[in-house]
Structure formats: structure tokens, C-alpha cells
Amino acid sequence: MGRAPCCDKTNSLKKGPWTPQEDLLLTNYIQTHGPGNWRTLPKNAGLQRCGKSCRLRWTNYLRPDIKRGRFSFEEEETIIQLHSVLGNKWSAIAARLPGRTDNEIKNYWNTHIRKRLLRMGIDPVTHTPRLDLLDMSSILRSAIGNVNPSFLNLQGLLGAQALMNVNPEFLKLAATATLLSLKNENPSNFVTQQLNSGNCQVQSQVAPSDQFHTPTQSNNVNVNGLSSSPENSTPSNYLGENNYLIAQQNQVDNLLHDPELMHYLNNANQNMGYESVLSTPLSTPTPLNSSSTYVNSSTEEERDTYCSDVFKLEIPESLDISDYL
DNA sequence: AAGTCACGCAACCGCTCGCGC
DNA sequence: GGCGCGAGCGGTTGCGTGACT
Numbered sequence: 001m002g003r004a005p006c007c008d009k010t011n012s013l014k015k016g017p018w019t020p021q022e023d024l025l026l027t028n029y030i031q032t033h034g035p036g037n038w039r040t041l042p043k044n045a046g047l048q049r050c051g052k053s054c055r056l057r058w059t060n061y062l063r064p065d066i067k068r069g070r071f072s073f074e075e076e077e078t079i080i081q082l083h084s085v086l087g088n089k090w091s092a093i094a095a096r097l098p099g100r101t102d103n104e105i106k107n108y109w110n111t112h113i114r115k116r117l118l119r120m121g122i123d124p125v126t127h128t129p130r131l132d133l134l135d136m137s138s139i140l141r142s143a144i145g146n147v148n149p150s151f152l153n154l155q156g157l158l159g160a161q162a163l164m165n166v167n168p169e170f171l172k173l174a175a176t177a178t179l180l181s182l183k184n185e186n187p188s189n190f191v192t193q194q195l196n197s198g199n200c201q202v203q204s205q206v207a208p209s210d211q212f213h214t215p216t217q218s219n220n221v222n223v224n225g226l227s228s229s230p231e232n233s234t235p236s237n238y239l240g241e242n243n244y245l246i247a248q249q250n251q252v253d254n255l256l257h258d259p260e261l262m263h264y265l266n267n268a269n270q271n272m273g274y275e276s277v278l279s280t281p282l283s284t285p286t287p288l289n290s291s292s293t294y295v296n297s298s299t300e301e302e303r304d305t306y307c308s309d310v311f312k313l314e315i316p317e318s319l320d321i322s323d324y325l
Numbered sequence: 326a327a328g329t330c331a332c333g334c335a336a337c338c339g340c341t342c343g344c345g346c
Numbered sequence: 347g348g349c350g351c352g353a354g355c356g357g358t359t360g361c362g363t364g365a366c367t
Contacts, residue, residue, distance in 0.1 A: 017335075017361085039352065055353075056336065091355060103335080106356070111333055 014048045018057055022047060026054055027062050060103045067099025071108055079105060080113060084127040 014022075029045035035058065038051035047054060060066075071079070075097060082093045090102035090109075097105065109124075117124040 015337075037352085050337095051352085052354095053336075059354095060335075088356065102355075107334055110357095 013042075013050050013053075015053070018061075022049065023057070023062055026058060030058060030062075056103075060101045063101075065099055066101060071100075071112075075100070076108075076113065079109065080117075080127075083109065083113075083124075087125075 018026075025045050025047055026041075029041065033044070035041065035055070038055045040051070041047075042049045042051055042054050045054070049057075078097060079093060082096060086092050088106075090106045094100055094102040094105050114124045117127075121129055123129070
């Protein structure tokens with residue numbers, strides 16, 4: 001017992017950015033002696049730095065096997081997949097990405113991937129579609145854009161029950177309409193048919209569900225020996241449109257069949273108003289006209305725009321969906 | 326040209342865990 | 347068994363830089 005602290009705060013150890021001279025001292029020392037004891041290293045190397053600072057500088061910057069430069073699509077995809085399995089275990093993720101450090105991956109996640117997933121309406125923590133952004137109204141509006149407005153009246157919805165208390169079948173209807181939109185198919189006929197018939201048994205009505213339903217194996221993420229259980233299955237490829245659609249379909253299906261989620265939705269209006277769901281600014285959903293826009297895009301903006309409008313939705317005031325509530 | 330803002334990244338901070346005393 | 351330290355990790359901060367007005 002009685003060891004001296006690693007970083008004696010009374011000492012005026014240097015902090016802040018490293019100078020080239022300090023880098024050289026540290027690199028030369030480690031190449032000669034190896035890292036060894038980080039606590040004694042600064043003194044032996046002639047550095048006025050904390051051992052912790054030296055370790056960080058070496059592992060995050062000076063290490064010779066570090067790969068610099070922009071992350072490739074493959075690396076990005078791997079990070080997303082690993083994060084869906086491992087969460088914020090940056091060191092574990094970095095261990096499976098040769099040449100990348102946990103700090104670098106963490107920074108890249110926070111500055112690029114996280115934002116992109118949020119823009120795509122995907123919760124970066126759970127890797128599932130964000131229901132708070134799944135504003136069904138606009139999808140329905142776009143879906144029924146050619147329906148006689150007199151047929152629908154939203155007053156009942158806005159004046160009555162919170163949207164969070166929505167009938168699960170309505171959620172399913174909206175989600176299916178969303179998926180039809182994602183598939184670049186016109187959901188109008190489908191929604192109109194459902195609303196006219198009062199039939200909420202959407203699943204059986206969706207035109208060829210199998211057409212874009214997920215193969216079983218795509219539920220299982222397998223990255224470098226890691227595989228996720230079906231319960232926390234995640235999109236296997238956010239960068240490919242088809243896989244993205246498959247993932248969306250799967251995740252929405254899973255959510256709509258998740259009793260806990262439904263329980264949450266049924267009780268959420270006790271904790272929050274439906275304003276959060278309805279607060280999305282008015283917008284016109286952008287059709288996904290290109291089937292290859294996203295995966296082949298070379299710029300981040302192009303990647304982003306692919307799905308940025310997918311969940312921008314609104315409810316027309318003339319829509320009456322009270323029957324679904 | 327100058328000021329402002331947003332973004333990215335390196336570095337720091339604070340915590341936990343494992344180990345030695 | 348308890349304490350303290352080293353190492354490692356994740357979260358956060360702050361600075362540099364480029365874009366924009």
C-alpha cells in the first residue's frame with residue numbers, strides 16, 4: 001500500500017495538445033523499451049506528462065498500426081452492426097476493426113453515424129425505428145391524397161383520445177403504408193381499401209407480403225463471430241436499400257407484435273401528450289424514386305437524403321380515423 | 326475582410342475493475 | 347478483508363478549422 005498516485009495533481013504536468021517533440025520522445029521510448037509501466041514511463045522518457053496521457057496519446061494516435069483516414073462503407077457497416085450487438089462497448093468494437101481505435105470509432109459514431117440514423121428515423125441506441133417519429137398521419141395523408149376529403153375527418157382524433165392510445169391495428173395500417181411508400185409503391189389503394197372496408201386486418205391484405213418479407217436468416221446478425229439473437233435482431237445492412245427495407249419491415253413487424261410496446265403505447269398517454277407525435281412540421285413526403293440512390297451515393301448528403309423524409313408525416317385536419325381508435 | 330457558427334477530433338475527466346500490498 | 351493504485355473504458359469538453367453571412 002501507499003503507492004504514489006499516477007498523476008500527482010500538485011505537479012505541474014503538461015496538459016493539452018501534444019507537440020511533435022513530445023510525440024517523438026514518447027515514440028522513441030516505446031519503440032526502444034516498450035510501453036511497460038505507464039506510470040513510470042513519462043519520467044523515464046523525459047516527458048512532463050501524466051502516464052495516463054501518454055497511454056492515450058500512444059494508443060489513440062502514435063501507435064504504428066493505426067489506420068488513418070475516412071471510414072470505408074464496410075467499416076461503417078461493421079460499426080453499426082457491432083454497435084447493435086455490443087452497444088457502446090467501443091473497445092470491443094475497435095477490437096474487431098483492425099487499425100481503428102475506440103476513441104476514433106466513438107467519435108465517428110457520435111459525429112456521423114448517430115446523426116444519420118436519427119435522420120433516418122432509427123433510434124441509434126436500440127437500432128429500431130423511432131415510434132415517436134413514426135408520425136403515421138403524413139403517411140396516411142400521402143396515402144389517401146386522392147381520397148375525397150369528406151370521407152375523412154380528423155376532428156375526432158384531435159379532440160378525443162391521445163394518439164398514443166391508438167388501436168394497434170391502426171399502427172399496423174400506418175406502418176404498412178410506410179412500407180409501401182418505402183417500396184415506392186402507391187399505398188393509396190391499400191389504405192383506401194382498408195378505410196372503406198373498415199378492415200384493420202392489415203397483414204393479410206398487404207399485397208404480396210412475402211414479396212419483401214425478410215428471409216429468416218437476415219434476422220441474425222453475424223459479425224466476426226458475433227451473432228445476435230432474434231430478439232434483438234437488427235438490420236443487417238443499413239447501406240443497402242433492399243436490406244434496409246427488409247429491416248424496416250421486420251422491425252415494424254416486430255414492434256407491432258411486441259406486447260410490451262403495445263402495453264407502453266396504451267399507457268403512454270398518461271405520461272405524454274400526443275403532441276410529441278404530431279409535432280412534426282408539415283412536409284411533403286419525398287418519393288423514393290431511385291432504388292440505388294443510397295447505396296451508391298458517394299457523399300454523406302446523398303446517403304442522408306435517401307431516407308431522410310421517410311418518416312416526415314402529418315395528419316390532415318379532414319381525416320377522421322376515429323374508427324381506428 | 327471580419328465575425329459567427331457548426332462541426333470534427335484530440336484530449337481530458339471520472340468512473341469501474343482487477344490486482345497487489 | 348480493506349485499501350489504494352494501475353489500467354482501461356465511456357462520456358464529455360474544448361480547440362482548431364472551414365463554411366457561411
